[in-house]
Amino acid sequence: MRQVSITKIFTFDSAHKLIDYNGPCAQIHGHTYRLEVTVCGPLAPDMIIDFYDIKKIVENIVLSKVDHQFLNDVVPFNPTVENMVVWMADLLEPAFAEPVKLEKIRLWENQSSYAEVTW
Numbered sequence: 243m244r245q246v247s248i249t250k251i252f253t254f255d256s257a258h259k260l261i262d263y264n265g266p267c268a269q270i271h272g273h274t275y276r277l278e279v280t281v282c283g284p285l286a287p288d289m290i291i292d293f294y295d296i297k298k299i300v301e302n303i304v305l306s307k308v309d310h311q312f313l314n315d316v317v318p319f320n321p322t323v324e325n326m327v328v329w330m331a332d333l334l335e336p337a338f339a340e341p342v343k344l345e346k347i348r349l350w351e352n353q354s355s356y357a358e359v360t361w
């Protein structure tokens with residue numbers, strides 16, 4: 243059976259400031275983040291997993307924690323886009339049951355900067 247990947251895209255708004263950083267991003271500022279969640283699995287028979295189910299998982303596990311929040315109050319580390327995407331990967335990984343697996347999550351901080359985790 244073929245393995246197929248599907249991707250669901252989310253946006254959320256958060257504020258943050260970078261710690262131990264020399265530059266304007268050490269001040270509180272905001273981003274409209276874009277989160278791309280890609281899962282893969284066997285096509286059985288018509289879907290990998292319902293996009294609706296991906297949406298509910300990501301909303302409940304990630305977006306509920308970060309949307310319209312000050313990220314420095316949410317996470318106990320410097321909220322760089324790299325640290326944030328690893329944190330999201332750790333939160334989301336257990337939420338998908340075999341045979342569906344996370345393949346990649348990509349977090350855009352703005353239109354020109356992103357970090358991603360791949361499995």
Ligand SMILES: Nc1nc2c(c(=O)[nH]1)N=C([C@H](O)[C@H](O)COP(=O)(O)OP(=O)(O)OP(=O)(O)O)CN2
Pocket residue numbers: 260267271321322323324351352353354355
């Ligand atoms: N490796 C990283 N570098 C920077 C991060 C980060 O998370 N990881 N974050 C920032 C700031 O949060 C900043 O808001 C975003 O930086 P940058 O992409 O440079 O933002 P610009 O608005 O200047 O983007 P341009 O499209 O280049 O104008 C800083 N660095």
Ligand SMILES: [Zn+2]
Pocket residue numbers: 258267271272273351
């Ligand atoms: Zn920033």
